[in-house]
Amino acid sequence: MKGINTQVLWKIMQLLEDEHVESALTDAFEALVSEIGASSGAIWLKNDDTGLINSIVSIGKDNIAGFSVEKDHGIIGEACKAKEAIHISDTSKDERFPGGKDEISGIEISNAFFMPMIYRRETVGCVEIVNMDKDQIPEEDIALIHSFAGIITLFINENGYSYVADSDKKAIMTLRGITKDYPSGMDVTHVLKGVDLDVYENELLVILGESGCGKTTLLNIIGGMDSPTTGEITLDGKDFSRPTEKELVEFRRNYIGFIFQSYNLMPNLTALENVKFISEICKDPVDPAEAIDMVGLSSRANNYPSMMSGGQQQRVSIARAIVKNPRIILADEPTAALDFETGQEVLALIEELITKRHTAVVMVTHNAEIAKMANRVIRVRDGKISSIRVNLWPVHALDLSW
Ligand SMILES: Nc1ncnc2c1ncn2[C@@H]1O[C@H](COP(=O)(O)OP(=O)(O)OP(=O)(O)O)[C@@H](O)[C@H]1O
Numbered sequence: 309m310k311g312i313n314t315q316v317l318w319k320i321m322q323l324l325e326d327e328h329v330e331s332a333l334t335d336a337f338e339a340l341v342s343e344i345g346a347s348s349g350a351i352w353l354k355n356d357d358t359g360l361i362n363s364i365v366s367i368g369k370d371n372i373a374g375f376s377v378e379k380d381h382g383i384i385g386e387a388c389k390a391k392e393a394i395h396i397s398d399t400s401k402d403e404r405f406p407g408g409k410d411e412i413s414g415i416e417i418s419n420a421f422f423m424p425m426i427y428r429r430e431t432v433g434c435v436e437i438v439n440m441d442k443d444q445i446p447e448e449d450i451a452l453i454h455s456f457a458g459i460i461t462l463f464i465n466e467n468g469y470s471y472v473a474d475s476d477k478k479a480i481m482t483l484r485g486i487t488k489d490y491p492s493g494m495d496v497t498h499v500l501k502g503v504d505l506d507v508y509e510n511e512l513l514v515i516l517g518e519s520g521c522g523k524t525t526l527l528n529i530i531g532g533m534d535s536p537t538t539g540e541i542t543l544d545g546k547d548f549s550r551p552t553e554k555e556l557v558e559f560r561r562n563y564i565g566f567i568f569q570s571y572n573l574m575p576n577l578t579a580l581e582n583v584k585f586i587s588e589i590c591k592d593p594v595d596p597a598e599a600i601d602m603v604g605l606s607s608r609a610n611n612y613p614s615m616m617s618g619g620q621q622q623r624v625s626i627a628r629a630i631v632k633n634p635r636i637i638l639a640d641e642p643t644a645a646l647d648f649e650t651g652q653e654v655l656a657l658i659e660e661l662i663t664k665r666h667t668a669v670v671m672v673t674h675n676a677e678i679a680k681m682a683n684r685v686i687r688v689r690d691g692k693i694s695s696i697r698v699n700l701w702p703v704h705a706l707d708l709s710w
């Protein structure tokens with residue numbers, strides 16, 4: 309085998325030094341695809357829990373990121389089991405490419421190359437490169453792809469990997485075609501104009517958007533504090549579009565915890581009493597003292613809000629949300645009034661709720677740095693969701709800085 313183009317490899321390794329895992333991987337793969345002279349490529353990873361193979365990064369004009377296939381299905385399934393590279397120099401002669409097209413995305417493909425990603429002797433995924441500008445791939449290119457696959461396999465493994473296809477997540481609530489109009493004088497303001505959204509358990513969903521775009525309105529609708537003008541809602545798979553007042557009260561009590569920017573504590577109750585008060589009206593509460601302990605305030609349990617700092621008061625308000633043992637926690641700018649360190653501690657607590665209790669957290673923030681810890685980030689614009697981004701490598705709260 310001829311030598312590898314070490315300069316390209318070096319460049320790729322440097323790109324992987326980037327702090328942000330996703331962009332590092334994308335940039336490095338882009339460099340490889342362009343070096344090989346191909347039109348497009350994708351990195352596929354197997355998920356043994358779900359039995360799916362997911363395309364986690366996609367490069368080039370044919371965007372196939374976000375596609376998933378069944379484990380043993382088609383050429384991708386084959387390549388993700390193989391121990392050796394697969395090269396198809398003319399797809400029109402290969403039955404796995406019906407009509408010379410990719411079976412999943414339908415894009416036209418003339419040639420394709422698949423390099424397995426092997427970790428501890430197991431094939432965990434593959435690097436796919438399509439539409440190269442030559443039918444035969446030079447050996448040094450193969451060596452380069454081979455090295456690339458090896459490096460990113462280690463890299464991905466080191467960084468952990470948290471991709472779960474939406475179809476495998478458990479939706480606590482689904483919203484479809486949600487609109488919200490507010491009367492304003494003789495007129496009507498259309499705040500939400502058709503929002504489709506799923507709230508999944510065990511996930512942090514961050515909502516971004518300009519002031520006045522309807523973020524709080526959307527949170528209030530999810531939390532049953534406000535009702536949509538039109539649209540359908542399901543709760544645990546059952547229709548919840550037009551609940552009775554009694555059902556709504558039960559829902560808010562047992563499903564929802566709210567964390568506001570201002571803490572809204574009762575001034576004449578101690579920290580523990582503020583939490584106990586809420587626990588008494590819930591079906592399946594956590595022990596109030598335990599909730600206070602979780603937020604690290606045991607020694608302050610008997611303090612009144614006026615004797616506590618802003619961060620401590622915010623932690624009481626989190627304990628108050630935790631004590632309900634809710635399925636969904638809604639947080640509207642929970643760190644806006646806090647200094648950096650206290651804000652980070654509050655976020656770390658929220659992170660813990662998700663990992664330990666599988667709570668769904670829907671958080672509104674103006675801080676793009678905080679959005680890095682989300683599993684999904686949605687942007688609201690002009691009354692609709694304008695984009696949804698999946699973070700494959702959410703950053704830990706304690707690794708954020710702003
Ligand atoms: N109860 C209400 N009655 C009338 N208009 C309302 C009401 N609540 C909200 N609005 C209007 O709906 C729009 C969206 O408000 P919302 O509070 O949801 O925005 P937001 O995205 O949370 O903004 P911010 O980032 O400033 O908190 C605003 O134009 C607001 O004036």
Ligand SMILES: [Mg+2]
Nearest residue numbers: 523524525640
């Ligand atoms: Mg708001």
